[in-house]
Amino acid sequence: KRKREVENIDALSQRVADLEVKLSTPPQDFSDLPLSQPTQAGLEASHFKKLTTIQSSAIPAALKGRDILGAAKTGSGKTLAFLVPVLENLYRKRWTEYDGLGALILSPTRELAVQIFEVLRKVGRNHAFSAGLVIGGKSLQEERERLGRMNILVATPGRMLQHMDQTADFGIENLQMLILDEADRIMDMGFQTAIDAIVDHLPKDRQTLLFSATQTKKINDLVRLSLTEPEFVSVHETA
Ligand code: ADP
Ligand code: MG
Numbered sequence: 001k002r003k004r005e006v007e008n009i010d011a012l013s014q015r016v017a018d019l020e021v022k023l024s025t026p027p028q029d030f031s032d033l034p035l036s037q038p039t040q041a042g043l044e045a046s047h048f049k050k051l052t053t054i055q056s057s058a059i060p061a062a063l064k065g066r067d068i069l070g071a072a073k074t075g076s077g078k079t080l081a082f083l084v085p086v087l088e089n090l091y092r093k094r095w096t097e098y099d100g101l102g103a104l105i106l107s108p109t110r111e112l113a114v115q116i117f118e119v120l121r122k123v124g125r126n127h128a129f130s131a132g133l134v135i136g137g138k139s140l141q142e143e144r145e146r147l148g149r150m151n152i153l154v155a156t157p158g159r160m161l162q163h164m165d166q167t168a169d170f171g172i173e174n175l176q177m178l179i180l181d182e183a184d185r186i187m188d189m190g191f192q193t194a195i196d197a198i199v200d201h202l203p204k205d206r207q208t209l210l211f212s213a214t215q216t217k218k219i220n221d222l223v224r225l226s227l228t229e230p231e232f233v234s235v236h237e238t239a
Helices: 002-018 037-045 053-063 078-092 110-123 140-147 157-166 183-188 192-201 217-226
Strands: 068-071 103-106 131-134 152-155 177-180 207-212 231-234
Touching: 002 078, 037 078, 037 110, 053 068, 053 078, 053 207, 053 231, 068 078, 078 103, 078 110, 078 177, 078 207, 103 157, 103 192, 110 131, 110 152, 131 140, 131 157, 140 157, 152 157, 157 192, 177 217, 183 192, 183 207, 183 217, 192 217, 207 217
Parallel strands: 068 207, 068 231, 103 152, 103 177, 131 152, 177 207
Antiparallel strands: none
């Protein structure tokens, strides 16, 4: 079984390498994309078949490791636009429990973080990754003990920074992906300094996906500091 899995990942990586960042015919269904078997099965079990517009434009580029600046209104499906690449990119890197934190997803509020975590648990259920929520509500000590064992974290900026400042050996030196969800709200809620400090702790050589409902001037600062030659993906409403 092990050998077959390795061959499958190699074949999948080749398909991703062959994928164009901007496809001439946008993919319609998740099954049109080079996704792993565990992700395809998780999407099917959750009854996700067709891609939304933002997913169709963001996922191919994100699979290829590009930084993304994505803007699309609330309800357009931004969660899967970043969760699918998170699962896939770690999977193709053969990420395991021993590799530490691979992806950090920052969300402005606890409620939104919980929602993201629930989608991650559903769609990612066939993967072996460990995932955790860091939103406070438990003691720092309790959260910290679980933190070191997580591959994917969904966190609020304030709480995440608290851990980074107080936990000496944190294990984020391998981090591959940073996701900023609802970046406009993150800025509106005054988390700019927290985000700057968090980004300071992270390895420079990582992929960053930034999503927001609006494109505001405030986001530009965030983009400048955290993204590298991003692929711009925005979905405009058609009248
Ligand atoms: P946003 O973050 O842009 O506000 P969400 O990711 O929360 O949007 O998705 C909004 C709703 O659309 C959710 O109920 C979600 O389950 C649903 N949804 C997302 N992607 C798809 C899809 N590809 N097919 C069907 N429903 C989807
Ligand atoms: Mg959202």
